[in-house]
Amino acid sequence: MTSKQHRPYQYRFIREKDIPDLPDPIHLWVLDGAVPVRGLSALTLISSFDPWASKICSCPRKYSLSPYTGCSHSCLYCYITSYIPDPFNARPKKNLIRRLARELSRIDRSIPVMMASSSDPYTPPEERLQLTRSTIKLLLAHSARFLVVTKSDLITRDVDLLRRASAAASITVTTLDCDLASKLEPSAPEPARRLRAIRQLSDAGIPCSARIDPIIPGLNSEREQLQLLTRELSEAGVRQITASTYKARPDSYRRLVRAFPSNERLLRRLYWESGEGLAGSRYLNSSLRLQLIMTVKEAAEAYRVRFASCREGFTSYSTSASCDSSHLIPAPLGASGTVSGETPSQSTMIRL
Numbered sequence: 001m002t003s004k005q006h007r008p009y010q011y012r013f014i015r016e017k018d019i020p021d022l023p024d025p026i027h028l029w030v031l032d033g034a035v036p037v038r039g040l041s042a043l044t045l046i047s048s049f050d051p052w053a054s055k056i057c058s059c060p061r062k063y064s065l066s067p068y069t070g071c072s073h074s075c076l077y078c079y080i081t082s083y084i085p086d087p088f089n090a091r092p093k094k095n096l097i098r099r100l101a102r103e104l105s106r107i108d109r110s111i112p113v114m115m116a117s118s119s120d121p122y123t124p125p126e127e128r129l130q131l132t133r134s135t136i137k138l139l140l141a142h143s144a145r146f147l148v149v150t151k152s153d154l155i156t157r158d159v160d161l162l163r164r165a166s167a168a169a170s171i172t173v174t175t176l177d178c179d180l181a182s183k184l185e186p187s188a189p190e191p192a193r194r195l196r197a198i199r200q201l202s203d204a205g206i207p208c209s210a211r212i213d214p215i216i217p218g219l220n221s222e223r224e225q226l227q228l229l230t231r232e233l234s235e236a237g238v239r240q241i242t243a244s245t246y247k248a249r250p251d252s253y254r255r256l257v258r259a260f261p262s263n264e265r266l267l268r269r270l271y272w273e274s275g276e277g278l279a280g281s282r283y284l285n286s287s288l289r290l291q292l293i294m295t296v297k298e299a300a301e302a303y304r305v306r307f308a309s310c311r312e313g314f315t316s317y318s319t320s321a322s323c324d325s326s327h328l329i330p331a332p333l334g335a336s337g338t339v340s341g342e343t344p345s346q347s348t349m350i351r352l
């Protein structure tokens with residue numbers, strides 16, 4: 001049973017087309033009786049996270065918020081190129097702070113905000129513009145619970161704010177191999193810097209998870225590579241690792257095989273010949289996916305870190321309370337002091 005089936009609340013999805021700065025169409029949800037929305041356009045920056053209404057996504061309910069449109073990390077495997085124009089050019093959302101201040105007063109604060117799903121909040125323009133930093137200040141002022149997802153160590157600049165907030169961080173590290181990372185994620189900081197960021201965040205008391213996402217056969221899928229990466233992440237202080245295999249879409253697939261021509265035959269065979277179509281993408285077949293996911297799960301257990309997979313259909317192998325690690329977000333100050341979202345039964349799933 002997926003976590004979506006456990007949802008205890010009532011909600012309905014509504015498609016709205018004319019929302020600036022966001023993919024079209026997007027989904028907004030309206031909680032019955034919980035969110036004081038005065039018409040759908042009341043929320044134009046903050047949306048529900050529901051990637052393509054995917055049935056295979058096990059994410060708990062959350063908002064999604066991106067200070068920027070587009071993302072300059074320019075990862076070869078990125079999926080935003082299928083729906084964001086000029087995707088690798090991060091540009092600020094118009095009137096971000098003014099609009100956000102208005103919208104944050106309207107959201108349900110029990111629901112976490114994820115920043116961000118279609119744009120890393122810490123790409124190079126952020127060093128100068130500091131829009132993510134201003135966004136965090138606003139989230140803090142509104143006592144919002146939030147999860148920052150990034151590949152950049154620039155996040156450590158904002159430790160002073162994050163340690164006072166109901167916030168957790170999720171850092172993506174796909175490989176320890178610097179050369180491979182520089183080809184796969186040309187404008188993102190090198191893996192060693194991301195590991196240092198995890199250490200710094202963890203030392204500051206900010207709950208930190210990591211994503212090994214995506215795992216691409218023939219590139220970063222070797223058993224020993226994944227085990228070593230899991231060990232480095234656990235030693236850096238992550239409390240959860242979420243793993244996910246590469247899901248091919250025509251545009252990202254073309255970029256990958258252009259950059260790694262010697263892998264083309266393997267990738268074509270695994271994705272287009274023996275793979276399967278799922279949720280609008282080409283997936284590896286389920287036995288190969290399970291093999292890769294189990295490699296990370298077993299390593300995570302060996303290093304006493306919780307584990308989940310992302311959009312694989314393997315929720316039963318999870319040892320964590322949420323696939324996205326949003327349960328690590330601490331309760332707001334003054335609350336019971338328990339870890340939000342983690343039930344006693346989930347806490348005993350793995351002894352740590």
Ligand code: SF4
Nearest residue numbers: 071073074075078120
């Ligand atoms: S960091 Fe994420 S959103 Fe940005 S280019 Fe890479 S995969 Fe795409």
